[in-house]
Amino acid sequence: MPPEPISGRYELLEELDHGGMGDVWRGYDTVLDRPVAVKLLRQASLAAAPHLAEEFAKRFKREARITARIQHPGVPQVYDAVLDASLERLFLVMELVDGVSLARYVNPACPLPIGWAAAVAAQVATVLSHAHQVPVIHRDLKPSNILVARDGTVKVLDFGIAAILRTDVTKLTATGTPIGTYQYMAPEQVRGGTITPQTDLYALGCVLHELLSGRLLFTAGDEFGLMYQHVSEDPLPLRQLRPEVPQALEGLVLCLLGKAPEERPADTQEVYERLLPFLPLPGDEPAVNEGQRPSGVPDPTALYRKPYAPRAREQAPAADRPTPVLPQPVPVPAQLREDIRAARDQADLLMMEDRFSQAVDVLGEVIEPAARALGPENRAVLGLRRQRAAVRLLGGDYRAARPEFDTLADAYARIAGPTSEQARACRAQAARCRAELGMVTDALAQLTEVLDIVRAVDSDASEEAVELRHNIGMLLLAQGRTAEAREVLEPLYQDVVLVSGPEDEMAVEIAEALAVIELGFDDPGPGA
Incomplete structure (x- = not known):
């Protein structure tokens, strides 16, 4: 050093x-x-x-x-x-945290008291609820990335580091090696598919299983064996390892360990609510009859003597109402035209510096007066809103970008037709936002609809079609639908290589995905 x-x-x-x-x-x-x-x-x-x-x-x-x-x-x-x-x-x-690594709590000879394990998992779920709201996905949740502070507060470390070190730009990990730790890696990570908030829930299931049983979920001797087990083998139910584990808690762990993302709990709030029966109430004394309490480490149940809960779920948005269109939009005043140009230029400069939230604010300041003067579906106004949605997407604010792209797609469909380039592009961007937010089934359906339109009006090998096929293939892979993913990715690879060569970034990524499929993690094991 x-x-x-x-x-x-x-x-x-x-x-x-x-x-x-x-x-x-x-x-x-x-x-x-x-x-x-x-x-x-x-x-x-x-x-x-x-x-x-x-x-x-x-x-x-x-x-x-x-x-x-x-x-x-x-x-x-x-x-x-x-x-x-x-x-x-x-x-x-x-930030320096004075605490103890959760790895020190795991002891095969003395599994944690059930209340302690539930308190750790509930606090991690609370942290993830705030992260997923952003949304930020951890990607590498494991005991060594979790600390218990001296007051019993659980701290989750290294948010963002797995994303910083992902392989497609920096090549900071070995080529083809997935980000994550094999003992806690979700099946979609093993396959190299799309990562969603449910990926973190799988890792949380691995951690909770380990805290309650005192042993790793899977114990194959090498990395390939561990990856195969996560994709293809059922976890051993907790009650076979520790009969006193309540049936409802065993059921939660098995749900967290669902092979497909959508088999897992809907969100972290559901996980927290299912853990509530196993948490102490305010004023409770530490439990002493459910297992030996570890010595020399903080008590993670202490927080629940003055409990706090994760942030509330977002209320479902009201159904979009048709935006009234001014019957006779006025001509663009000279000053407004200048304001629009200045806002666009300033937003571009801010984006170059990765100051996305400021760029959103700059565009928002001119969108409202422009809509009042020109009409909400004037092309200039829609162009400003499309730029704002794109800034939100680039800045990772998928939750705000998704409804804006949906509304823009509907507006462009009315103005230019449902098969227009603008309507297609906005629908595809809305689908990509859904995928980032864990709404994989909806995203696949929407991307497939857009691809059908593109194929009807353009070539299957057009730049737009290739990007859509790539998105669809990787989402299918994330869902474990490897046969369908292969059907999409194999001809796509040939098209990309023909146009751009085998060294093209997309060609390399598709080749790696196909290589993972060939490993046969989803194939039935011997004797299955």
Whole structure:
């Protein structure tokens, strides 16, 4: 480690942890006069490909900003990132948490008291509820990424790091290696398919099973065996390992471990509600008769003596009402025309700096007066709204972008026809937002409808059709529908190679997905 302060301000004082992803140090911020945690990420070298350093820096900034929207005490904040001049070391500067790794709570000889395990899972679910609302997906939830603070508060670490280190741009992991830890990796991660909030729920099921049983969910001796087990083998029910586990809690764990994302609970709120019967009530004393309480570690049930709940679900939006159209829109006034041009230019500049929320605000300030003056379905107004929806999509605000793209698609269908390029593009973007929010079945149906239209008006090998086929294939793969995914991806690979060559980024990704399918994780095992 360098003896001098990192970036001239962060001093390294004491090594706290030495793990697979990186070393964690207790540090000190000399500028803001506060203790910090500093993580040196392993395999973060870009020295062999320095042209990727700028893209990596942008990715970190984007992911850190999205992660910063998670407003919850169970999420330690990331303060800074330093990629040193050699491009060989990435230091993440984070909030310092005084706590104990959940990995220390796992003991095969003495499984946790049921209330303790339920309290950890409920607190993690609470954290995930706030993250998924953003939405941010953890992608690598496991005991070593969970701390229990001295007051019993559970802290979930490393949000955003798995996304920063994903392979398609930075190549920071071995080629073809999925992001995640094999013992806690959901089937869709093994296949290389689309990641959704339900991916985190599967990992939570693995963690809860381990806390209650004292052993890993699957124990194959190598990575291939673990991946096969997660995709194809049923988990051993908890009550066979520990008969005193309540049947309802065993049922929740098995539900969390559903092979397909949509077999799992609908959201983290459902998980929390199903855990409530196993949590202490306000004023309860620690339980002593349900298992030996570990010594020397914080009690995660303490928080529930003054309980808090995850944020409430969003209310279902009211049905969209047709927006009244002004019968005779007035001509564009000169000043409004200038305001629109200035807003577009300013939003573009802000987007170049990844300042997405500010770009949304700038466009919003001109959209309302433009709609009043020109009519809500004037082409200039729709263009502004489409730009705002695109900014939200790029900034990761899928929850706000989805209804805007839906409304725009309907408007363009009325103005230019349902098969118009604008209507198709907006419907496809709305579907991509649905996929990011975990609404995979709806996303597949909508993308398929758009692809049918594109095939009717254009070539199956057009740029638009190729992108849609790619989206559909990867979503099918995430759902475990590997035979259907193969039918989509094999001819798509041939088309992409014919047009762009085998080194094209999409061609490489499809080839890797097909290679995973060939491994046969979804095929019945011997004797099945």
